[in-house]
Amino acid sequence: MIHRTLLAFALLGCFVSSVFSADTKQPNIIYVMLDDAGYNDFGAMGSQHVQTPVFDRMAAEGMRFTDHYSGSAVCAPTRCVLMTGLHTGHCRRRDNQAKANRNKTDDSGLVFLKEEDVTVAEVMQQAGYVTGGIGKWGLGNPGYEGSPDKQGFDHFLGYLDQVHAHTYYTDWLWNDGQRLETDNRYSHYFFEEDTLRFIRENQSKPFFLYLPYTLPHGKFEIPADDPAYQIYKDKKWPQVVKNYAAMITRADMTVGKILDLLKELDIDDNTIVFYTSDNGPNGSFVKHLKSNAPFSGTKRSLKEGGIRAAMAVRWPGVVPAGQASDFVWGMRDVFPTACDLAGIDAPSHLDGISVLPTLKGDSQPGHPHLYWEFPVRSQQAVRIGKWKGYREGTQSPIQLFDLTSDPTETDDLASRHPQIVQQVETIMAKSHVPSEFWPLDSGTKKGKMKR
Template sequence: MNSKCFLYLSGSLLFPSSLCKAQVKDAVATTDRPNVIYLLCDDMGYSDIEAYGQQMISTPNLTRLVQQGMSFTQFYASTAVSAPSRASLMTGQHTGHTKIRGNREIQPEGQEPLDPKVKTLGNLFQENGYVTGCFGKWGMGYPGSGGEANDMGFDVFYGYNCQRKAHKYYPDYLWNNKTKEYQEGRYSQDAIHEHALKFIRDNKDKAFFGYFTYTIPHAELTQPQDSIVEMYRNKFYEPKPFYSDGDYGTALNPRTQFAAMITRLDTYVGQIIKELERQGIADRTLFIFTSDNGPHQEGGADPYFFNTEARLKGLKRALYEGGMRVPYIAYWPGKIQPGSISHIQAAGWDMMPTFVDLLGVDSNWRAETMDGISILPTLLSRGEQPLHEFLYWEFHEEGGRQAVRAGDWKLIRQQISSGNPTHELYNIAEDPHEDNNIAAQYPEKVEELKAIMDREHEPSSLFNFGIDADI
């Protein structure tokens, strides 16, 4: 597959030619209760991996998954920053409806909790007989809030409760369920990854759902100085070191560290797939890889040097394409057509209805509160794929932003809290880099998309487009 075709095709609305009339639930009924692993990495840009155009960083395992699975060119994170993106993923609600719409910090540890009345992906699988595990960063409920991972449908949790704590890759402790486990200088991602692999081994004879939320490549830029780092030693010109600013540790060679962290994450992916194969369960496991939002420019990271945003406009926290369009790879031997590419528009909140379809569960799970659509017909190349009328996002920091994409048209509203917001209109098919604001030429289209924004935003007592805590 020619990975360089991705951005070129990203604006088109082509669909898999193998779609047919068969019902997806009939196909799923022949499977033996498929396992699901959803690997959500942290702050990965659209072109951070080779199959999506990266030319300086090695990611052979993800390239293999693209060649043997399906990749999406127009998959969007649920918003442009961590906690609300994850909350939207967990609930199937976009950020105009979720309780968590920003990084609302709680001291001394944790963030605003999920609404306990709203079901999560963990609840979906747990209540349908699956063993469920979350490994990595949670960020949706401080200790004792009732919104911790173990309270929201996960039998097993190992990692960071708090996003702020996850800024440090050598933390004092990680949470083993609801107990602190002191690390004594251990690299957190290695510890989390080992627990994730153990979860696979321990449950190889059961149906399981693994939510693997590794924090790579989020800053800080540090890791064990091993053979992965040596791959990139002296490979890049390093303009200057990054010295600790309190949030992130010092990185003397930030470009080297960033590249090695991406390859380290790719190595973890390869080890997960090998573990599935070793246990003889690869052919009954759906593995999905994606990111919570676009790339950051913190802790010494240099996304423009690596072209991590694929020359798309904007980074993390922006509702431009670069802040939200992310890699999405699905791998399921014998079920997903190898080397297939999908150009449908999809987003994180589509995962809840997709997994409801995958499990073939009772219609009670097809709640009116869900904003997503099932993309299972596309993944399996069977059945008719429903399409989004629109995608909608909110961002409640930096003055407040909204965005809506309907077909090829995208409207962005900026500086909402000023009382005098601005509007930018783009045709993504013709202008994927969002270089030309054409709002003045198409006032009727602007009004049409503004009406969607106004309709989809439900008022929140917690998030009002003010400047919330940033992370």
Template sequence: MLMRKGFKILLCLLMLCMGMQAQRPNIVLIVADDLGYGDLGVYGQQKIGTPHLDKLAAGGMRFTNFYAGTSVCAPSRASLMTGLHTGHTPIRGNFEIQPEGQAPLPAASFTMAEMLQGAGYATGVFGKWGLGFPGSEGVPNKQGFSQFFGYNCQRQSHNFFPPHLWQNNQRVALANTLTNQQQYAPDLIQEQALSFLEKHKEQPFFLLLTYTLPHAGLQLPAGDSPFEAYKKSFNEAPQQVAATWTGTGYQPQAYPKSAYAAMVTKLDHYVGEVMAKLKALNLEQNTIVVFTSDNGPHREGGNQPEYFKSSGGLRGIKRDLYEGGIRVPMIAYWPSKIRSGSVSHYTGAFWDLMPTFAALTKQPVPKGLDGVSLLPVLTGKGRQQQRPYLYWEFHEDGGRQAVRMGKWKGVRERVKTNPNGPIQLFDLEKDPQETTDVSKNNAAIVQKINAIMKEAHIEHKAFPLIAGSQVAQ
């Protein structure tokens, strides 16, 4: 009798544990490539249709003060993956490796994927990686992902009809040539991502979708419906381009406005497919979906961000540390947990997502992170932790640093040649477009921002910015 009771208790405990396991939320994190703050309808876009993302925002929370890791790809994504701002990340620039790949995340890095994999999550990344050349310690399978399909190298991803992609550590040859573009990489990547959802529907999963749209080159499959529709609606006259492309640089595009708009719409369509798949698999209620972009909009391959007001009225684009270069769309959707149609003005950044996912999955927050959990903002439960500032740095064009401290924004340029140079100061409450430098009238604020720039930056020997600074090991 006692043995039977003991067995029943053990069985109940086992079932309870299994129930708790089943209730752990799935996580889908979608990162667009060079999508501007103003490129979505819900953020004010007038020329480009984004119905699925607008619907996602209507059913969840839209952030108005959310920031990327920095204003170019690799360091921004390193910040995302490690929960560190770019004064502390191991990758701080687009350091290119020949013939393929970028400087690798070190083996000692601890990523959000490793954290979630350790918690029993199936982990997959589909799209662009750019954080470690093939065979290095930085490849996805060595940084916490059990599955990877897409571009290892961000430079290779400038061609949407590449000769190869990567399936984990295996090079997958494609039928594409410069003159015979048959297989559109984003479509292939999307197929693999949807298959991952199907495969792991019975267990908690972390799906990272690093879509390459709408980064240049401005390329689409032949006969793409949105592309043809935008040509007509924009009444865009074709530009004269070379008859053949040698493969150097971005493929020329005769209809750059229509192509960019179609790429944003195609990105929106992919998100719609992911949401439909979650619903079809009965996973929607227990899945948090987060959508954002890695930096501001680009002016490459013929794109014209001013035509679309892609920066949303903010100053700057990709590579700037003004608002248009680093403030990005951020939408979070989780039925029954996040209030539909809500808007948050909380100032958050990429390095907040790792501690947020730790809180979601009840994992200990790794020590030394720069981010804080956004779970109280998302759910409306608990007290949201504040922090005194946000910090960014950018290592190209002479080096830049930026700090946001409450309503104040400080920007210093030409840091490499003048690390104590002037700091431009903007009051974002009165001047979100950063048109007026008010540093002369706010010397005490400038001094505080200057001190933060020195405190937040730890020099890295592979990515030097300020001579004489402490060097990270």
């Protein structure tokens, strides 16, 4: 319990330095994160195939971000980055399953958050927020220190185990430490109902509501009578593509109900809503939907298509309406931004920065660089301004791309800019703290780059 005590003392000091005056109302924070929807699966980001009128509305009534990034290229580490504010060179969970030392994990090779990990939900809770999570957790199963009730959530409904989340017609969900029998009803309907209930019941208090919805992650299925499916049922696409598109639109409809409820309850002007996806799409949707356009790479890749994530942010009267921003930020920044919104100082160990000035339409210094690593093929990636460095293996040659002129990362400019390559290599070396569960390989074999 040591870190909990230290956290409480730190937060006590934070209130003294609050950026809000005593009579300022803390805003509600809603963070919607879909599962495996691609950058180009949203109308406002360029999709010509998937209908997302609510995302598009949020982009029109708020800000759309073109250079926003996921925490990682797959589910669990992205959630770890979001919750802890640490990038994947520092955070505890760096892939869905352990690559080494599986005897130190749970029976499935899963690595969960520990008691000493500090989450954004804990800090929001200490700051006076009611905290809720609805959807897929993936950072701690029942009985482990990483379960949401032990990581700052007053309420959580959904899947704790990421494998359990692969079925939408489950016979039970986890609800505040108890099994909720579902009668195999489509799980997203429970999530939508519980989301609206949570908002209604906590409308008079500041709340932090984390909505990691499972749509449109596979298994790709949706009731045939769902209104979203009706939009796509006659498309000349494979059935799985129609289901996938409908699942995104179904989640979008839920966000619309959230916005309508905020207005009905007269808390719209005091609620900031973030709307994004956790990583890039599966490759099977690129052909028909161009889900990763205009990038290369998909889920499990640190190329832009695997980690660039659509993002719209809406807060009437605060976030300027109808603006598109190329400010570079990502999910590591959610923790410090939430602290800024709550009027408290963020813990000093975080890798993120508060992007609240940008959200308000003001200028601010950006990240000097962003770093990612992913154990599959021992990938590392760095973004410095317009430059993207990428390699597979810690001793493999670094490829260098100009994202402004080459978003598909096809023209390697490393030989022309050795000084930038050296910067990238230095950042990669300094940013990677070794993990006993996810060691990175050198990637060299007879001088050839690992593929």
